[in-house]
Amino acid sequence: MKDNEGQGNGYILYVGGYLDEAVVDERKLPTRNPAGSNRMSRIGSAFCAAGKExxxxxxxxxxxxxxxxKLIFPQRVTRTNRVSVIFSRAFSVPVLGALSSFIFVPLLLLNICSRRNIEALVIYNFSPLLLLVALIGRYVLKLPVLHNVEDVSEPRVSDWKSNSDARPLQQLVFYFCMSWINRVASGAICPTSRFTPYLRDGIPVEVVTGCIDAQLDAGEFESSSARKGVCILFAGKIENEHGIDIFVGALKILAQGGLLGGDVRIDICGGGKHSEWAESAAEELVGLGVHFHGFVSDSTYRQLLNRANICVALQQPQGRYGSFKTPSKVYEYLGNGKTVIATDVGDLADLPGDVIHICRTPDAQVLADVLKSYIQAPDLVDKQCIAARGFSLKHFSLEKVGARLVGFMNLYARS
Incomplete structure (x- = not known):
C-alpha cells in the first residue's frame, strides 16, 4: 500500500477475528473460525460493492x-474476495502472543489511520482487545464506530452450574465488552432482529440477514434427475446444539424405511464435541451413502456444497442460543440455490415458504418425514432450489446490502 493512497476516498476499517487457512497454519491457531471469517468477508465485500474500499x-x-x-509472527497482507486483509504482528508464544496483541493491534490501527482516510471503524463482535480498539477509534482518532454484533453474551446464574456448557467468566467479560462497545458505537449491525433487546437502549440498528456474492455463490444449477438423485449436506459444528443428534436420528429412521442408499447421498462435515459420536454413527450407515468428512478445507467444503441440492441447518431454537446465535450459513445455502431445511432461529421464519422449509419442531421423526418428502419428490427440490436462488439475488446481493450499509453509516455514524 502506498502512503496516502485513497486520501480522496474514504475507507472502512473493519476490525475483528478474520482468519484464513494460511494464517491458521502459520500461527498454529486452535480454530479456523469459518462462520465469523465468512461473515466478515461478505460484509466487507458489501461495503466495497457500494463503493467503500x-x-x-x-x-x-x-x-x-x-x-x-519464530519470535514474532510478521504482519501479513492478503485479500478475501474484494477486501484487503492485514494480519497484525504477534509474539509466537501461547498466552504472551494474545497479550502482545494489546500493543501490536493498536499500533497497526494508528498506522493505518495515519495513512488512510478512514471514514468509519466497524468492530466485529466483542472482546477486551476489540473494546480497546473501539475506545481508541472513538476518543483518540475521533472516528465514528459501528458495532457488528453477530452473537450476544448475557451472563446467567445457571452458567455457574456444573452441568452448564457456558463459560461463566467468559460470559461476564464478554458481556462487559459488548455493552461498552455498544455505548461507544453510533449504530449496530446485526444478523437478526432478535438481538435488538440485548443492545443499548436507543442504538440505531441495521439488520443484515443474508449477504451473498452473486459470482461466489453461483453454483451451476442441476436438476435432481441430472444429478441422478438427491444429495443432503450437514455442515458446521458437530454438536447437539446445532442438531447433529436430530440429523443422525432422522437418517436412522430413513435407513429403517429403506430410503437411504441408491440415488441418495449424505455428506456430513465440520468439527465439534460430538464429532466422534457422529463419525461412529455415520460408519454404521456408510454402506447406505452416508459420508462423514470431519473438519475440511474451504475448497473441500465448496465441493461438498456444490454437490448438494439439500442443506440442513438445525440449530436448537430453545434456550439462550435460540436468541443469541443465528446461522448465517443458511443464507449462503439459499444464495447457492439449495433447498434448505432449517429450524426457527434468527429471522429465518420471515422468509417465504417456497424459499425455505422451517422445521418448527426439531425432532428426528419430524425431520425424517420432511427429508422423505423431498427424496420422493425431486421435482419439489428443484423448484425450491430455483426459488431460493432467485429470492437471494433479489434481496441479499452485495450491491443491495452494501447500499443499505452505506446509507445506514451516512445517517448514523456521521450524525
Missing amino acids: TIILSPAISMRTGFSP
Whole structure:
C-alpha cells in the first residue's frame, strides 16, 4: 500500500477475528473460525460493492496459539474476495502472543489511520482487545464506530452450574465488552432482529440477514434427475446444539424405511464435541451413502456444497442460543440455490415458504418425514432450489446490502 493512497476516498476499517487457512497454519491457531471469517468477508465485500474500499484488520492470535521457532509472527497482507486483509504482528508464544496483541493491534490501527482516510471503524463482535480498539477509534482518532454484533453474551446464574456448557467468566467479560462497545458505537449491525433487546437502549440498528456474492455463490444449477438423485449436506459444528443428534436420528429412521442408499447421498462435515459420536454413527450407515468428512478445507467444503441440492441447518431454537446465535450459513445455502431445511432461529421464519422449509419442531421423526418428502419428490427440490436462488439475488446481493450499509453509516455514524 502506498502512503496516502485513497486520501480522496474514504475507507472502512473493519476490525475483528478474520482468519484464513494460511494464517491458521502459520500461527498454529486452535480454530479456523469459518462462520465469523465468512461473515466478515461478505460484509466487507458489501461495503466495497457500494463503493467503500474496506480493510480488515485482524489480530489473528489466540491464548492457545502453538509454539513456533519464530519470535514474532510478521504482519501479513492478503485479500478475501474484494477486501484487503492485514494480519497484525504477534509474539509466537501461547498466552504472551494474545497479550502482545494489546500493543501490536493498536499500533497497526494508528498506522493505518495515519495513512488512510478512514471514514468509519466497524468492530466485529466483542472482546477486551476489540473494546480497546473501539475506545481508541472513538476518543483518540475521533472516528465514528459501528458495532457488528453477530452473537450476544448475557451472563446467567445457571452458567455457574456444573452441568452448564457456558463459560461463566467468559460470559461476564464478554458481556462487559459488548455493552461498552455498544455505548461507544453510533449504530449496530446485526444478523437478526432478535438481538435488538440485548443492545443499548436507543442504538440505531441495521439488520443484515443474508449477504451473498452473486459470482461466489453461483453454483451451476442441476436438476435432481441430472444429478441422478438427491444429495443432503450437514455442515458446521458437530454438536447437539446445532442438531447433529436430530440429523443422525432422522437418517436412522430413513435407513429403517429403506430410503437411504441408491440415488441418495449424505455428506456430513465440520468439527465439534460430538464429532466422534457422529463419525461412529455415520460408519454404521456408510454402506447406505452416508459420508462423514470431519473438519475440511474451504475448497473441500465448496465441493461438498456444490454437490448438494439439500442443506440442513438445525440449530436448537430453545434456550439462550435460540436468541443469541443465528446461522448465517443458511443464507449462503439459499444464495447457492439449495433447498434448505432449517429450524426457527434468527429471522429465518420471515422468509417465504417456497424459499425455505422451517422445521418448527426439531425432532428426528419430524425431520425424517420432511427429508422423505423431498427424496420422493425431486421435482419439489428443484423448484425450491430455483426459488431460493432467485429470492437471494433479489434481496441479499452485495450491491443491495452494501447500499443499505452505506446509507445506514451516512445517517448514523456521521450524525
